[in-house]
Structures are given as structure tokens and as C-alpha cells.
Amino acid sequence: DAKTTQPNSMESNEEEPVHLPCNHSTISGTDYIHWYRQLPSQGPEYVIHGLTSNVNNRMASLAIAEDRKSSTLILHRATLRDAAVYYCILRDGVDAGGTSYGKLTFGQGTILTVHP
Amino acid sequence: ETGVTQSPTHLIKTRGQQVTLRCSSQSGHNTVSWYQQALGQGPQFIFQYYREEENGRGNFPPRFSGLQFPNYSSELNVNALELDDSALYLCASSLRPRLARADTQYFGPGTRLTVL
Numbered sequence: 052d053a054k055t056t057q058p059n060s061m062e063s064n065e066e067e068p069v070h071l072p073c074n075h076s077t078i079s080g081t082d083y084i085h086w087y088r089q090l091p092s093q094g095p096e097y098v099i100h101g102l103t104s105n106v107n108n109r110m111a112s113l114a115i116a117e118d119r120k121s122s123t124l125i126l127h128r129a130t131l132r133d134a135a136v137y138y139c140i141l142r143d144g145v146d147a148g149g150t151s152y153g154k155l156t157f158g159q160g161t162i163l164t165v166h167p
Numbered sequence: 168e169t170g171v172t173q174s175p176t177h178l179i180k181t182r183g184q185q186v187t188l189r190c191s192s193q194s195g196h197n198t199v200s201w202y203q204q205a206l207g208q209g210p211q212f213i214f215q216y217y218r219e220e221e222n223g224r225g226n227f228p229p230r231f232s233g234l235q236f237p238n239y240s241s242e243l244n245v246n247a248l249e250l251d252d253s254a255l256y257l258c259a260s261s262l263r264p265r266l267a268r269a270d271t272q273y274f275g276p277g278t279r280l281t282v283l
Contacts (some may be wrong), residue, residue: 083269094257094274157209
């Protein structure tokens with residue numbers, strides 16, 4: 052799996068936008084960019100994913116650089132509930148016996164602290 | 168819609184013992200993946216099951232084994248427990264799309280295993 056690089060930690064104030072960066076300079080043309088987050092004492096939670104174009108959903112937006120070597124997860128108005136570890140992951144799905152599977156390769160992630 | 172559930176929540180075992188952890192997939196999902204998360208680290212992929220067969224494995228020894236049942240629930244078995252097996256064990260289910268790179272995984276809350 053291609054590697055990603057994220058800052059160890061970031062801080063934000065409540066109700067302000069948060070931009071979480073991720074570098075993936077060795078991304079291949081078929082890798083999808085996924086973001087998951089893990090709230091304290093919970094399993095990881097899917098946030099968003101994309102391939103080339105920017106993506107929006109009810110949780111966040113994903114901005115992908117034109118060369119795809121970096122991306123940014125955008126939380127438009129941070130809340131205290133958004134305090135979590137955010138993981139940027141490249142999914143490359145490996146073919147095995149004619150079927151494909153996709154494991155998630157988690158790095159260290161970015162610890163996001165949100166101040167009231 | 169029922170989410171991913173895992174049992175038990177917590178478990179304490181001694182070195183050399185065997186343990187079985189259980190996972191019920193989200194309704195409609197046919198693929199189950201297992202992850203190990205040591206304290207302060209991101210989750211590490213153990214293996215994935217699809218149609219009751221192991222389909223993809225991470226860097227874990229054979230004493231880590233699993234099963235998937237016709238109702239898509241799953242078990243993780245660990246034999247000859249070692250102290251380093253102490254971790255949070257996470258189960259994730261997904262509905263295998265044609266492109267595994269694009270699928271999303273839904274995680275349970277995990278089972279906290281302590282080996283003494």
C-alpha cells in the first residue's frame with residue numbers, strides 16, 4: 052500500500068473550520084483516498100473518500116490536489132464531537148484468486164483537539 | 168439497520184491460553200475484516216473473510232485464525248496467547264463492491280483483550 056504522511060496533531064476552536072492535510076506522493080492512478088476517524092474508546096468511523104474530484108458529504112469535504120499527491124479533509128465547523136484521531140488511507144485493493152479485497156492500512160493519524 | 172456488534176467487550180486471559188472473539192456484521196454486509204490495535208497505534212489488518220473463506224491476510228502468525236458463518240457473522244481465534252497480544256480487536260464489515268478500493272468498512276466498538 053502506498054504511504055501517507057499526516058501531522059501528528061492539530062488544534063482547533065469550536066465552530067471554526069479545520070483543514071487536515073495528508074501527503075501521498077507515491078499514490079498510483081487507481082488508488083482511492085479514504086478518510087476514517089476514531090473517537091475515544093470507539094472503533095474507526097468512515098468519513099469520506101474520493102479518487103480525483105473534490106467530494107462533499109454531510110460530515111466533511113475532501114479536497115484533492117490536481118496531481119493527487121496530497122489531499123485535505125475539511126471540517127466546515129468543528130464541534131467538540133469532532134475531537135478524534137483522523138486517518139488518511141490509500142486503498143489499492145489486491146486481486147486474489149480472481150476476487151479483489153481491500154485492507155485498510157492505518158498510519159499514526161492526526162490527533163485533532165477541539166477547544167470550546 | 169443494526170450496526171456491527173462485538174462480544175465480549177472486555178476479556179482477561181493468561182499467557183498460553185486460547186481466546187475466541189465474536190462479531191456480527193451490519194445487516195446486508197457479506198465481508199468481515201479483523202484488525203488489531205495496540206495502545207497508541209493505528210489498527211493493523213489481520214485478515215478478511217468473504218463467502219466463508221479467508222481472502223487476504225496481514226502479517227500475523229497462523230495462531231491467529233478465523234471463521235465466517237453463513238449469516239456472515241465471524242469469529243477470531245487466537246491460540247497460545249502472548250503478552251503482546253494485549254490489544255483492542257476490531258471487526259469491520261462491508262458490502263463487497265466490484266471495486267474493493269471504493270468500499271467502505273463499518274467498524275464495531277472492539278473487544279479489549281488483556282493477556283497477563
